[in-house]
Amino acid sequence: MAKKIVVCGSVAFxxxxxxxxxxxxxxxxxxxxxxxxxxxxxxxxxxYGGCAGNIAYNLRLLGGNPVPVGTVGVDxxxxxxxxxxxxxxxxxxxxxPDMFTPQCFITTDLxxxxxxxxxxxxxxxxxxxxxxxxxxxxxxxxxxSKEGMFxxxxxxxxxxxxxxxxxxxxxxxxxxxxxxxxxxxxxVLTANDYEASIIEQRTGSSMEELSRGLQAIVVTRGxxxxxxxxxxxxxxxxxxxxxxxVDPTGCGDAHRAGLLFGLSEGWALRDACSLAxxxxxxxxxxRGPQNHQPSRHDISVMLKQHYGLDLPASH
Numbered sequence: 001m002a003k004k005i006v007v008c009g010s011v012a013f014x015x016x017x018x019x020x021x022x023x024x025x026x027x028x029x030x031x032x033x034x035x036x037x038x039x040x041x042x043x044x045x046x047x048y049g050g051c052a053g054n055i056a057y058n059l060r061l062l063g064g065n066p067v068p069v070g071t072v073g074v075d076x077x078x079x080x081x082x083x084x085x086x087x088x089x090x091x092x093x094x095x096x097p098d099m100f101t102p103q104c105f106i107t108t109d110l111x112x113x114x115x116x117x118x119x120x121x122x123x124x125x126x127x128x129x130x131x132x133x134x135x136x137x138x139x140x141x142x143x144x145s146k147e148g149m150f151x152x153x154x155x156x157x158x159x160x161x162x163x164x165x166x167x168x169x170x171x172x173x174x175x176x177x178x179x180x181x182x183x184x185x186x187x188v189l190t191a192n193d194y195e196a197s198i199i200e201q202r203t204g205s206s207m208e209e210l211s212r213g214l215q216a217i218v219v220t221r222g223x224x225x226x227x228x229x230x231x232x233x234x235x236x237x238x239x240x241x242x243x244x245x246v247d248p249t250g251c252g253d254a255h256r257a258g259l260l261f262g263l264s265e266g267w268a269l270r271d272a273c274s275l276a277x278x279x280x281x282x283x284x285x286x287r288g289p290q291n292h293q294p295s296r297h298d299i300s301v302m303l304k305q306h307y308g309l310d311l312p313a314s315h
Contacts, residue, residue: 002065003264004089006134006161008152009142010123011070011079011093012050014249014289017041019109039107047288048079050102050169051142054104054250054289058257058279061084063296063314064264066110066257067092069131069152070144071122073100084216090132096122120145127151137266139163140256143170151220153185162187162215167195176202177228181222183210185272188263189217191255208232216269218276222248228273237273240281240306250289255280261279265312274307 007165019039021038028038048057056066067094079101100121107115126148132155139161141153149170156163165186167174174182179202183189189210191199196219200206210227211217211308219227225239258279262272278299300311 003067003137004061004134005059005260005264006069006092006131006139006156007052007055007059007066007260008069008126008134008140009052009055009144009166010126010129011053011068011072011076012048012104013079013203014047014049014104014124015044016093017044017105017107019107021109022111023109023113024111024116024192024251030202039216041107045288047290048082049104049250049251051087051144052165053068053079053083054253055260056083057290058089058254059261060088061155061294062257062261062275062279062297062299062311064257064261065089066107067131067134067288069129071096071129071148072102073122074098082282084315085286087312092123092129094125094129096125099125102190123148123160131155136161138260140166140260141182142253142256148172149253150182153182157185162263163314164188164190164256167199169240171195171198174202176204176308179203183214186213188259189214190220190221191217192220192252208234214277218259218273220280226255226273226277228269228270229300230260235270235291237270237277237285237294238306240277240302242281243286244285247287248283248284249287251280253282253289254283255294271307272311274309275303275311277298278302278305278306 007042007194056068059066067089071094102121102123105117107290128144215228227239228235255276258276264274303309
């Protein structure tokens with residue numbers, strides 16, 4: 001069996017509704033102080049999501065052995081059964097009675113504007129979820145409750161598990177001192193280019209400077225690929241060009257999965273980043289964070305075609 005990778009973060013539902021009109025025609029600036037609007041949404045879908053769920057899904061596509069660590073409510077039975085059917089170990093996904101699973105409600109209009117509401121639900125109890133008995137070779141601390149992210153980082157540090165710190169949507173929760181503390185425990189830092197600029201601003205240090213205290217920093221740049229920082233030195237990782245950009249939701253999580261898989265296999269950081277780019281490119285061609293279904297052979301062909309690398313035989 002493949003080496004275990006601990007995936008800490010949210011396990012959530014995303015409910016996406018489409019308003020077949022334009023918000024700007026209904027949300028008027030002169031009436032904003034007494035806003036009361038209702039949108040008719042004839043199309044709606046519910047997706048399995050959350051950072052830990054998405055990363056675990058993509059790791060499983062690669063033949064990895066993810067152990068998601070998250071807290072859900074009593075309404076998550078179908079999600080846990082679905083993950084289990086994929087061969088994912090859900091023993092560390094804790095069900096909190098009398099609480100709902102974290103969920104995001106998103107309404108989009110025809111201009112792709114979004115109005116979103118997020119209910120954290122059981123996520124507020126994530127710090128209680130202990131995984132110290134899991135023997136893992138790598139881990140990740142992805143967006144969750146702030147207390148949970150710190151608790152999971154400390155558990156990995158205490159357990160000697162190297163881990164990736166992925167700030168992501170938790171960015172508003174972290175001050176400069178918080179970021180310095182988390183980065184001080186992490187092995188690798190990942191961020192998109194916007195998040196990287198905020199981290200630099202809040203810590204007062206550049207990516208080059210911060211990378212000197214880490215094994216690496218990986219900054220994703222969308223269609224422009226990624227930048228790998230090692231010991232202060234940046235290296236550009238060419239992107240995988242895609243023909244059809246369908247939905248960027250979950251692309252960051254797919255990228256993290258590729259990076260983690262490469263790290264767990266002992267790959268060079270540049271090669272791990274290349275696999276990460278492949279996973280992100282595959283995901284963007286599919287709507288929703290967990291609806292892409294490439295075979296391991298498909299992933300291997302893309303990795304060979306774009307970077308000349310071989311995916312190891314499945315375990």
